[in-house]
Amino acid sequence: MSKQKDENLPDRRLVTAVLNGDRYAFGLIIKKTEGLVAQMTFKMISSPGDRKDIAQDVYLKAFKNLSGFKFQSKLSTWIGQIAYNTCLHYLEKKKLVLMDNFGEDSEFPIVHFNKDLKNDTEDLVFNKELAVMLQTEIEELKPLYKTLISLYHQEELSYAEIAEITSLPEGTVKNYIFRARKTLKENLLLKYKRNEL
Amino acid sequence: MITAHLTDAEIQLYIAAPENINDQLKIHVQDCENCQANIANYRWLFNGIQDQAKPRFDFDLTSLVLERLPEPKRAFPWSVLFISVFSVSFILLLAVFFWSYMEAVITHAPTVLIATAITAAVVILIFQAVEMIRNHQKQLHALLNVNTMQL
Numbered sequence: 001m002s003k004q005k006d007e008n009l010p011d012r013r014l015v016t017a018v019l020n021g022d023r024y025a026f027g028l029i030i031k032k033t034e035g036l037v038a039q040m041t042f043k044m045i046s047s048p049g050d051r052k053d054i055a056q057d058v059y060l061k062a063f064k065n066l067s068g069f070k071f072q073s074k075l076s077t078w079i080g081q082i083a084y085n086t087c088l089h090y091l092e093k094k095k096l097v098l099m100d101n102f103g104e105d106s107e108f109p110i111v112h113f114n115k116d117l118k119n120d121t122e123d124l125v126f127n128k129e130l131a132v133m134l135q136t137e138i139e140e141l142k143p144l145y146k147t148l149i150s151l152y153h154q155e156e157l158s159y160a161e162i163a164e165i166t167s168l169p170e171g172t173v174k175n176y177i178f179r180a181r182k183t184l185k186e187n188l189l190l191k192y193k194r195n196e197l
Numbered sequence: 198m199i200t201a202h203l204t205d206a207e208i209q210l211y212i213a214a215p216e217n218i219n220d221q222l223k224i225h226v227q228d229c230e231n232c233q234a235n236i237a238n239y240r241w242l243f244n245g246i247q248d249q250a251k252p253r254f255d256f257d258l259t260s261l262v263l264e265r266l267p268e269p270k271r272a273f274p275w276s277v278l279f280i281s282v283f284s285v286s287f288i289l290l291l292a293v294f295f296w297s298y299m300e301a302v303i304t305h306a307p308t309v310l311i312a313t314a315i316t317a318a319v320v321i322l323i324f325q326a327v328e329m330i331r332n333h334q335k336q337l338h339a340l341l342n343v344n345t346m347q348l
Binding site: 034 | 205238239241242243248249251252253256259261262263265267
């Protein structure tokens with residue numbers, strides 16, 4: 001069986017194989033879900049050394065509790081829940097803040113990100129600069145907002161799946177993602193305007 | 198026609214789920230440069246977030262985790278224990294029940310016959326022991342030569 005085919009095995013077969021003592025199957029589960037776990041640990045934990053320990057802890061917990069997984073959700077969602085709770089526990093232990101309240105809404109002037117450019121090279125450089133600015137702004141968001149934004153836009157999870165992972169009401173998830181995007185846009189516009197001056 | 202500009206929530210919805218935006222707002226957008234610019238900015242933001250490089254661990258997580266997995270606990274062999282206890286009890290019961298007959302056979306049988314029976318039993322046991330050792334060595338050899346999983 002090819003490796004690609006192995007990685008597409010359905011959750012139920014993989015879980016049954018692991019419960020029957022097949023460690024190779026657990027390796028496949030890790031391969032299938034480590035992108036999601038990486039996304040969450042990178043967004044919630046700033047120390048690279050701690051990320052390594054946390055990622056391992058997530059899978060050791062998953063292995064230990066796998067017999068309790070009842071297929072009521074996708075396996076990746078279940079592992080995402082473990083990852084989220086493990087990161088949350090770490091932040092609580094370190095007394096770090098997952099989120100603050102944003103200030104009141106304020107009006108910002110409308111500026112075009114896509115200004116008129118003379119040629120393709122200039123366009124490319126401009127877009128690269130903006131992408132770097134965006135990356136910096138994302139990094140400056142509170143861990144919860146970074147996580148939610150990444151899960152929605154990069155991992156392409158639905159609001160319902162994110163709500164299941166974070167145990168937040170779906171409406172709250174929608175609201176936080178909306179506010180995170182708005183903050184990103186406003187901060188980018190401010191920075192962009194500052195650079196223009 | 199609606200004259201008020203779209204709110205941030207409406208603009209985000211306009212990009213993420215345009216089917217949920219009412220026609221009046223769509224008409225407003227067509228004629229409003231301010232809203233069009235706002236939509237363009239948000240659209241750029243949506244694409245920008247999506248295009249950001251996904252984080253990756255710079256270590257082999259699979260190997261690290263598999264090394265730390267606890268050894269699987271073998272379930273206690275209740276069925277084997279039950280069969281063994283039942284078999285031993287059954288033989289003991291038979292021995293107790295038929296002891297007088299067995300005693301008579303042993304005392305009245307010639308010594309040569311008893312010695313032959315004991316020798317035969319010992320030889321069979323030795324053969325079985327040799328066979329068990331051979332099987333064990335064969336399995337050990339197979340285990341040592343088996344390809345370990347490669348991920």
